[in-house]
Amino acid sequence: MVMIEQIQQRLSEVIKQSGYSQTELAKRLGVRQQTISHYVKGNILPSLDTLANLCIILDISSDYILGIDK
Numbered sequence: 319m320v321m322i323e324q325i326q327q328r329l330s331e332v333i334k335q336s337g338y339s340q341t342e343l344a345k346r347l348g349v350r351q352q353t354i355s356h357y358v359k360g361n362i363l364p365s366l367d368t369l370a371n372l373c374i375i376l377d378i379s380s381d382y383i384l385g386i387d388k
Contacts, residue, residue, distance in 0.1 A: 320385040326360035328383050329372075333358050336376050346375050 333343065333354065340354040347354075347368055356362045364372060373380045381387035 322363075323360070324385050325383060326363065328385070329363070329369075330358045330360055332376055332378050332383065333372075338376075343372070343375065347371055 333340075336343070338346075340358070341351045344351040344354045349368065353362075353364075357364060363369070369383065370380065373383065379387055
């Protein structure tokens with residue numbers, strides 16, 4: 319079973335490992351830098367459209383983020 323904590327952890331890891339600054343990601347996604355910081359800290363999750371765009375930008379499978387594909 320997928321747990322929200324696992325999704326938050328995977329999302330945080332891929333953002334940190336992406337090579338993008340939080341400011342760069344925020345600009346590309348059209349959100350504030352603080353929003354990206356909240357994703358990294360696991361405080362909030364992105365909306366579905368933002369998650370999809372984030373996966374495209376980071377070239378990562380949404381299945382991986384969601385724990386469907388290990």
